[in-house]
Amino acid sequence: MGLYDALMEEPVGPIDDAPLGEEEKEALRQDLVDVQILKDVLGGQDVKGTVFFCPDCDEDHYLTWDLLAGNLQELLDAGESPVHEPAFDPNPDEYVTWDYARGFLDGYEVFEREDTDEVAGKVRRELQTKGLHADQVKAFMIKVGLEAPPPPAPPGS
Numbered sequence: 001m002g003l004y005d006a007l008m009e010e011p012v013g014p015i016d017d018a019p020l021g022e023e024e025k026e027a028l029r030q031d032l033v034d035v036q037i038l039k040d041v042l043g044g045q046d047v048k049g050t051v052f053f054c055p056d057c058d059e060d061h062y063l064t065w066d067l068l069a070g071n072l073q074e075l076l077d078a079g080e081s082p083v084h085e086p087a088f089d090p091n092p093d094e095y096v097t098w099d100y101a102r103g104f105l106d107g108y109e110v111f112e113r114e115d116t117d118e119v120a121g122k123v124r125r126e127l128q129t130k131g132l133h134a135d136q137v138k139a140f141m142i143k144v145g146l147e148a149p150p151p152p153a154p155p156g157s
Ligand SMILES: [Zn+2]
Pocket: 054, 055, 056, 057, 058, 061, 083, 084
């Protein structure tokens, strides 16, 4: 269950009153961590939160990162979320869609998790298992910028 679905899903019957499953809770906890990272990173760039289109109200809801975190926490604790409380007097320019935030986070986490050397090592091994020659692997690594080009040969050698 995605965050959007979790927040926006309309109750469809008694089955919705069932407590959240462990998997759903785990996903929500992960979302909470994500929101915290987004607040730290994007908040520094004057992105105050995220905007959701709400099919119930037929309008966009602007949620600050704190509001969103609060909603997620409530969803975790109580199984429902007060998502319809929008941020106070939001400036739309300061909010991004959740899709944008997610995409940003995916890219951000890759760079956080793996420094270039690790990536280079993986690519190198992958190319080698594909049967490329050491020279070809090296040339490829240089081409895509994962390995420094060799110093130019001294003149006259
Ligand atoms: Zn709404």
